[in-house]
Amino acid sequence: MTAFSxxxxxxVFHLNEVAQSCKRIMSERHWLQNSPVSQEIMRDVAYLCGSFHDLGKATRYFQFYLSTLGKETNGPKNHALISALFVRxxxxxxxxxxxxxxxxxxxIATLAYTATRRHHGGLNNLETEVELAEKSKELGEIIDAFLDVDAQEIIDFFLPDVSxxxxxxxxxxxxxxxxxxxELFDFYDDKIKHGDYEDIVFSQKIQFFYLHQLLYSTLLFSDKTDVIVGVSFESSSKFPLDGVEQYRKSKGFNQVRNSLDESKNKAYYDSIENLVNVYEPSQHIYxxxxxxxxxxxxxxLGVALKLKELNPNIKRLIITIPFTSIIDQNYDVYKEVAQTDDSSVILKHHHQAEPSYKMGDDEFTPDISQFLIETWQSEVVVTTFVQLLNSIFSNDKSLLMKLPNLANSIIILDxxxxxxxxxxxLINQVFKELGSLLNCYFILMSATQPLIFLPDFEIKEIVPDYKSYFKLFNRTKIINKAVSPISQDDFVSEVIEYAVQNPRKDLLLILNTKASCLQVFEKMKEILDLDTCNLYYMSTLITPYERKRIIGFLKNKKSDKQQIVVTTQLIEAGVDISVDTVFRGLAPIDAIIQASGRANRYNEKGYACDVFLFEIEESIKGSQRVYGSALLLKSKNVLNEITEIEENDYxxxxxxxxxxxxKQSDSLLVKNLEHIANLAFKDLGEFSLIEERFTESVFVQVNQTAKQVWEQFKQIYLNQKLNIFQKRLEFGKLKSKFYDYVVNVPVPRGEKEIAFDSPKEFGFRLVKLGIPSVYYPYSDTDLLQNIGYKEVKVFVS
Incomplete structure (x- = not known):
């Protein structure tokens, strides 16, 4: 054979590597339970996709293109469509x-066609993929340019494996x-849109959709593995099943020093013991x-490792967390439990993480590292909700490549x-089908468990008598002052009066919008006696470096001075601080409970700390934009008859x-479920967990380290020896430090850019060290100046 890939x-070498990988992936997994198509059939179909996905390269046109290293063409070089039609x-x-x-x-033949056709790009809707009339001329040219002998020899090489x-x-x-x-159009119109497919139950439509995604992602993963990595490998290291137990002993967590320790130990051991009672292989949601x-x-983590022990087919633990700020602190704990930083054992993946993959003494090149990380090739993966859900609800090949590695996994959503x-x-319907198809187990974790799944019927609780734990504590009490709105000035007055009367209590003020947060901070700065207290401001408009610094001050208090923090809801989830009193703007009930968890967190105060709830007049519209008016109304209705409630009744x-x-969720018409049912791959790809808002990035040189990081960034992008891909890989090594000093500022609606006093450099607004910006004041010593980005009117005389 003379054709090259x-x-x-x-x-033929490349096709064989990909085909064998597709076959291996589909064979090894204990998946496709209750599937409309058996694992054996899907294995062979995946094998055929891999065997012929690049058959279209066996043409004179493509071989000429390859011989010129991609610099010249003498005819159509496209190969994916003709290969896909052959696969079909x-x-x-x-x-x-x-x-x-x-x-x-x-x-299934049509889905194999779509998966093969788009192995070099994003998926279109099936309805679009069957429109091929305009492609017939090009396909006619390509079919006449085939190296027929090579093509037949390739066919004869692979087909005996499937008889x-x-x-x-x-x-x-x-x-x-x-x-x-x-043929393709008529099949879609007669059978998908108006025939047999239209008549099947909705759950089967979800199954067929994800059978396609499995074919597509398995082919992508196998193809890229051969091109980028070249070989498959496994680490000899393993995450210790008794790792949590050993870690708890090493930290003395198993010893009882107070009632909180006793409750933690009880919750830990009872949950692991009860898992044995509630676990069933066919129950996939907990x-x-x-x-x-x-x-x-x-x-x-202990529960997940026990579940892995109960189900030997489990190969991977995926821990997902909503915020990158929490990932880093949790990852350090998991790494201590694992007692290794071997990436094949434990891996951190989010958009700011360094793309460095280490196994034993080997560290892989940036391009291989990036691929291994983005496809979650590790025993324990610590990542974000966005990475998980955008991979499940996507048409993007770079996201979907990790889908095969969801099989035989435990997925924790913290x-x-x-x-x-x-x-x-969407999550309810899809998780139930994915659990069965991929043999994966979902654990939904929270102090305020939402009703995504019906208790006992669709989801099983792991913690025995979990309600009793909520009765154990009276660390806080919510005092409802949101019965009628209050002006922002009156709110500030109440807070200051409380602060003056309780000078030894640390206060946390959580406002719903960045604007109200800043306004309240500025008013308090004017009125408070700042010799007697430390006042801090936090929002997403100050850099992560500054936020971490303030949280450090709160956690490691070095004086008796009162601490007062004015912040947005960014403080609520996973931030390990404990204050005396919380003042919270009216919000959904789950947010209020999460806010209360920042007070008397370890029951160290000896009394129930106050969580005051207010509705601030000037923030009503802004709060509705943040949370939605419906959720705020439901929250008010639940609180309507309550003036005060203690934690044991939360x-x-x-x-x-x-x-x-x-009730409101059930009444919604969910477009993304329609897209799945209609095999509308591209439309589903528009799914976004977080509402996208156009922003501009500001890099703030708050210190010498930040300045050095910026200079390193500049050197990478000014290096003419590196192509754009190489520059991205080099920046990947720096980005975890780099983004500590970046603020993403929303562009005002109707505007094209943010107001700023300097032009962009390399796509960023820049605040230089020692050169103040009127839009971003900063002082290393006087934190009262540090209010982050603020749009101001600049008058030039």
Missing amino acids: HPGKPL EVVKVYLSKTDLEPWIQEL LTYDFQTFKAYIRGKKYVN SLTLPTGLGKTLTS EIQTINFEHWQ LRLIDAYFKEVR
Whole structure:
């Protein structure tokens, strides 16, 4: 054979590597339970996709293009579509020997076609993929340029593995006759849009959708593995199943020093013991519900390792967290438990993480590292909700490549209440089917467990008698002052009066919008006696470096001076601080409970700390934009008859609130579920967990380190020896430090850019060290000046 796939690599070698990888992935996984198509059939279909996904490279045109290293063409070099049509034909022949219904045979063959066609790009909707009339001229040119002998030898090399024969001349006649044009369109119109597919139950439509995504992602993963990595490998290290137990002993957590320790130990051991009672291989959705401060991080890890022990098919633990700021602190704990930083054992993945993959003494090149990290090739992966859900609900090949590695995994979703109720139906329907198809197990974890799944019926609670833990503590009490709105000035007056009367108490003020947060901070700065207290401001408009610094001051208090923090809701989830009193703007009940978890967190105060709830007049519209008016109304209704409620009764609020939210969720028409049902891959790819807002990035040189990081960044992008891909890889090594000094500022609606006093440099607004910006004041010593980005009117005389 004379055809090559890549410079110096015979085409048949590449096809064989990819085909064997597809076959291996589909064979090894204990998945496709209750699937409309058996694992054996899907294994062979995946093998055929891998075997012929690049068959279209066996043409004179592509081989000439390859010989010039991609610099010249002498005809159509496109190869994916012709390869996909061949895959469809040979899969049809294979499936005709099975007992699948004819329309399902045609559907699987068409899905194999789509998966193969788009292995170099994002997926389109199936309705678009069957429109091929305009492609017939180019396909006619390509079919006449085939190296027929090579093509037939490739076919004869692979088909014996599935007991088939096929004559390439049959395919040439098929393309020349343009039969495919009507065949694909008619099948879609007759069977998908108006026929058998339309009549099946919704859960089966989800299954067929994800059978396609599995074919597509398995092919992508196998293809890229051969091109980028070249070999597959496994680490000899393993995450210790008794790691949590050993870690707890090493830290003395198993010893009881107070009532909180006793409760943590009870929650930990009871949950692991009860898992044995509630676990069933066919039950794929679980919850872990415990109050704030009871050690959910370690308990969930212990539970997951026990589940792995109960189910030997489990290969991977995926821990997802809503915020990158929490990932770093949790990852350090997990790494201590693992007693290794071997990336094949434990891995951190989010958009700011360094793309460095280490295994033993070996550190891989940046491009291989990036691929291994982005495809989650590790035993324990610590990542974000965005990475997980954008991979499940995507048409992007770079995101979907990790989908095969969800198989045989335990997926923990920490702080699950942060997911918007508008996504509840989507998650409910898809997780149930994915659990069965991929043999994966979801653990939803929270102190305020939302009703995404119906308790006992769809989801099983791991913590025995979890409600009793909410009765154990009276660390806080909510005092409802939100019965009627109050002006912002009156709110500030109440806070200051409280601060003056309670000078030894540290206060946390949580406002709903960045604007109200800054306004309240500025007013308090004017009125408070700042010799007697430390006043701090936090929002996402100050750099992560500054936020971490303030949290450090709160956690490691070095004087008796009162600490007062004015912040947005960024403080609520996973930030390990403990104050005396919280003042909270009216919010959904789960946010209020999370806010209360920042007071008396370890029950160290000896009394129930106050959590004051206010509705601030000037913030009503802004709060509705942040949370939605419906959720705020439900929260007010639940609080309507309550003037004061203690922690041991919070569960009553949570249950009442989420029952109301569930009603609203159930009444929604979810477009993304329609996209799945309609095999609208591209439309589903528009899913976004977080509402996108156009922003500009500001890099702030708050200190010498930040200045050095900026200079390193400049050197990378001014290095003419590096191409754009190499520059991105080099920046990847720096970005975890780099983004500590970056603020993303929303561009005002109707505007094209933010106001600033300097032009962009390398895509960033820059605040230089020692050169103040009127839009970003900063002082290393006087933190009262540090209010982050603020749009101001600049008058030039």
